Amino acid sequence: MKKIEAQTLEDALIIAAKTLNCSVVELEYEIIQNPTKGFLGIGRKSAIICAQYSKSDKKLVSENASMNGLSHTESLQSDLKQNSAHDSLQQQFMQNYDTAEYGEKRKKAFVTQNELKRIAKEVQSELESLLKMLSYDLDFILVEPYDENTLYVKIDGADSALLIGKEGYRYKAISYLIFNWVNYKYGLMIRLEIAEFLRNQEEMIANYLLPTIESVKATGKAQTKPLDGVLAHIALKQLREQFPDKYVSFRTNSEGERYIIINAFYHS
Structure with a gap:
């Protein structure tokens, strides 16, 4: 694995991807040190990761659970918290800005309306199965086409606020996870709405x-x-x-x- 040090986690991941000649979503990495700003520059720490190219396109929750002795639900919740640290990177990919590679992928992502509807139903079914693993009261999950390149994902229910978290950190983490899955498998973007959070x-x-x-x-x-x-x-x-x-x-x-x-x- 390559040890990468940079000012932010985003920069470290981008440098790792360039060094290993792959995209960021193909990286398998471990965070050695989270960046901190310190006080007036004193005590500032850089982001340090160890990364390698992963040939596998899936990193199952069950694998994390078996390694850490956690239940599926606990493992997923842990993953959400860890991924919240990468909010800015996730949003960079989700909105598809300033990255030529993803711009090209978006151009190739055009599919027919019928195909989009089929993909939306498939994503909704898998999301429903995934969210059942959480002990939250979520009674509304909808996935439908938003435009020719984007799926609209709506999650609501009595406990939906718990999926947003303080300052939206869980929202960002869930967006990151769903985006990497949907974009890698279908070449599509997502627009995630949880309890009107995005609209607000x-x-x-x-x-x-x-x-x-x-x-x-x-x-x-x-x-x-x-x-x-x-x-x-x-x-x-x-x-x-x-x-x-x-x-x-x-x-x-x-x-x-x-x-x-x-x-x-x-x-x-």
Whole structure:
């Protein structure tokens, strides 16, 4: 296995994928050290992982359970918590931004409406079986086509808030897991809604971006404050829709936080 050190987990995984000449979803890796910001730069730690190319496209919950002596439910819950650390990476793939490889895959993902409906039913059936392993009261699971490249996944019920978690960390982890499965097997994107969480986040970000949008209209450029995980990608999507003729992309500051810049395209 290759030992990789970088400022963030996302960077470490991207470096590992380039080093091993594979995509990130084909990596098998272990987190040796999670990154920390420290205080005023003191005590800051980098992200360290050990990674290798995995030929297997499946990493079953039952395998994790047998290795760790956990039940299926406990193992799945543990996986969700561990994957929450990769929220920004997951959203990068889920929204399909800034990655040529996934852009090409999306172009090839076009299928007929009937085929999309068949895939949606298959994904819904498997999701229902998977979520039954959790001791949560979830009485509504729906999967249907959203557009020609995307499946809309809706989960609701009395305990649906437990799938969101504090600051949405479980939502991000579940999105990560479902996306990697659906994208690898079917070449499709997902739009995950749990108890109106995504809609509420979109509305909040739309209001938050109003001053930024006004600034772009007045001066031709602007940048946001640092945004985290799913919020960052919702904001990126909305700004790109608002300014299709502008360059809208992520930047990272010295603290490893991500923000969005909006300015004119530069032509040589």
